[in-house]
Amino acid sequence: MSTAGIHAGWSAATDCHGALTPPVYSASAYAQTSHATLKARFERREQGFAYARSGNPTTAVLEERITALEGGTAAIAVASGQSATTIALCALAAPGGHVVASSLLYGGTTEFLDDTLADLGVTCTVVDPWDLRAWEEAFTADTRAAIVESIANPGAQLVDLEALSAIAHARDVPVVVDSTLASPALYRPGEHGADVVVHSATKYLCGHGTTIAGLIVDTGRFDPRRCPERWERLTTPNRRFGVTFADEYERGGSGLLAYARAKYVTDFGTTLPAASAQQILVGIETLDLRVRKISADAAVLAAELHGLPGVAAVHHPTIPGRPDAHLAARDFPHGTSGVFSLELEGGEGAAAAFCDALTLWTIAVNIGDARSLVCHPATTTHCHLTDAQREACGVGPGTVRLSVGLEDRADLRADLERGLAAAREAAEVLAAA
Numbered sequence: 094m095s096t097a098g099i100h101a102g103w104s105a106a107t108d109c110h111g112a113l114t115p116p117v118y119s120a121s122a123y124a125q126t127s128h129a130t131l132k133a134r135f136e137r138r139e140q141g142f143a144y145a146r147s148g149n150p151t152t153a154v155l156e157e158r159i160t161a162l163e164g165g166t167a168a169i170a171v172a173s174g175q176s177a178t179t180i181a182l183c184a185l186a187a188p189g190g191h192v193v194a195s196s197l198l199y200g201g202t203t204e205f206l207d208d209t210l211a212d213l214g215v216t217c218t219v220v221d222p223w224d225l226r227a228w229e230e231a232f233t234a235d236t237r238a239a240i241v242e243s244i245a246n247p248g249a250q251l252v253d254l255e256a257l258s259a260i261a262h263a264r265d266v267p268v269v270v271d272s273t274l275a276s277p278a279l280y281r282p283g284e285h286g287a288d289v290v291v292h293s294a295t296k297y298l299c300g301h302g303t304t305i306a307g308l309i310v311d312t313g314r315f316d317p318r319r320c321p322e323r324w325e326r327l328t329t330p331n332r333r334f335g336v337t338f339a340d341e342y343e344r345g346g347s348g349l350l351a352y353a354r355a356k357y358v359t360d361f362g363t364t365l366p367a368a369s370a371q372q373i374l375v376g377i378e379t380l381d382l383r384v385r386k387i388s389a390d391a392a393v394l395a396a397e398l399h400g401l402p403g404v405a406a407v408h409h410p411t412i413p414g415r416p417d418a419h420l421a422a423r424d425f426p427h428g429t430s431g432v433f434s435l436e437l438e439g440g441e442g443a444a445a446a447f448c449d450a451l452t453l454w455t456i457a458v459n460i461g462d463a464r465s466l467v468c469h470p471a472t473t474t475h476c477h478l479t480d481a482q483r484e485a486c487g488v489g490p491g492t493v494r495l496s497v498g499l500e501d502r503a504d505l506r507a508d509l510e511r512g513l514a515a516a517r518e519a520a521e522v523l524a525a526a
């Protein structure tokens with residue numbers, strides 16, 4: 094992991110100046126040696142760069158690196174984690190398909206499923222991923238994809254991906270796993286049954302809160318040729334592009350991602366800029382180190398906060414009584430990321446007092462930064478959801494999400510004590526009012 098994180102996709106020997114790190118190719122278009130070359134690229138008979146909306150050499154290095162880190166066959170880098178999910182699900186299920194979705198998803202994904210994907214005629218059944226029977230019963234003849242998070246945001250719930258995938262695969266349905274919180278340093282979904290992995294690279298892969306980016310990886314399990322009528326858009330000649338995308342599998346690539354890039358990345362224009370790709374590549378170089386330290390510190394802080402006055406619950410897989418504790422032990426030997434949440438007594442008033450009293454933790458709606466961050470999901474990341482949707486993913490009025498950074502753990506703990514004292518005071522005032 095550490096070696097691939099530094100070397101995969103780039104060799105200084107291939108650069109004309111011997112640049113040790115991949116340069117930022119910030120060109121909108123690429124000069125061609127002849128008319129015939131450009132024509133061949135547009136006809137998809139020849140690989141290569143033509144116009145940067147379809148990709149650029151810096152982004153290509155990132156795609157190769159994440160493919161190696163996830164042990165996949167191909168990847169596409171896009172403008173954000175949100176566009177990674179959007180494009181993956183559109184490529185599989187639009188128009189008119191059906192998606193089985195975990196109830197434990199990032200708020201933005203739930204909103205997309207509920208609203209924009211529904212506009213494209215894609216219906217969705219939302220299921221508790223810990224209820225395997227409900228998961229099984231949710232599949233219909235029209236189901237084209239299932240989606241789960243390997244570590245859910247913000248409650249850090251884990252899923253039994255082997256079991257969920259087996260159910261989906263028995264119906265020839267590919268499983269998309271949002272592995273943003275885990276990153277390949279903690280978990281490789283392809284080894285547990287995932288067909289497609291999506292990342293908000295904005296988070297741990299970047300690691301320093303500088304850049305928005307998304308990635309889609311094909312793990313090499315999904316083959317639409319097994320069910321050609323269901324995946325006609327991949328298995329028959331495409332009128333617009335003049336190719337059969339499934340032919341990519343013969344070349345060891347991904348028909349699904351070739352289709353997603355040609356159609357959705359091009360049409361939606363959600364290309365990742367070269368400068369952003371370079372920021373993510375730099376972040377990945379230290380991914381393994383950062384994520385292991387952060388995960389270990391988060392587990393210690395979660396245990397220390399558990400049972401403190403004013404804390405009704407700590408949502409972290411290692412807290413006694415969590416139904417996914419066995420999954421943490423079985424599948425996450427290096428930890429479960431720096432994200433977890435607290436349930437404060439006193440609801441939103443206590444949560445607000447807690448956040449406002451912190452001096453080291455910053456109030457911000459990001460995770461996976463080098464800086465420790467805190468937010469109140471019910472009024473921010475999950476504010477457009479219904480009460481029932483919030484409840485289903487474990488977000489209540491007193492929930493605060495913590496994203497542990499790289500600071501000294503004792504300093505973080507001392508600041509949390511300050512926040513808890515303020516939260517207790519606010520809860521008392523509210524109770525007396």
Ligand SMILES: Cc1ncc(COP(=O)(O)O)c(C=O)c1O
Nearest residue numbers: 173174175199246273293295306
């Ligand atoms: C689990 C998860 N997936 C996807 C996203 C969306 O990513 P981005 O903000 O890069 O679009 C987020 C953002 O917070 C997230 O936490």
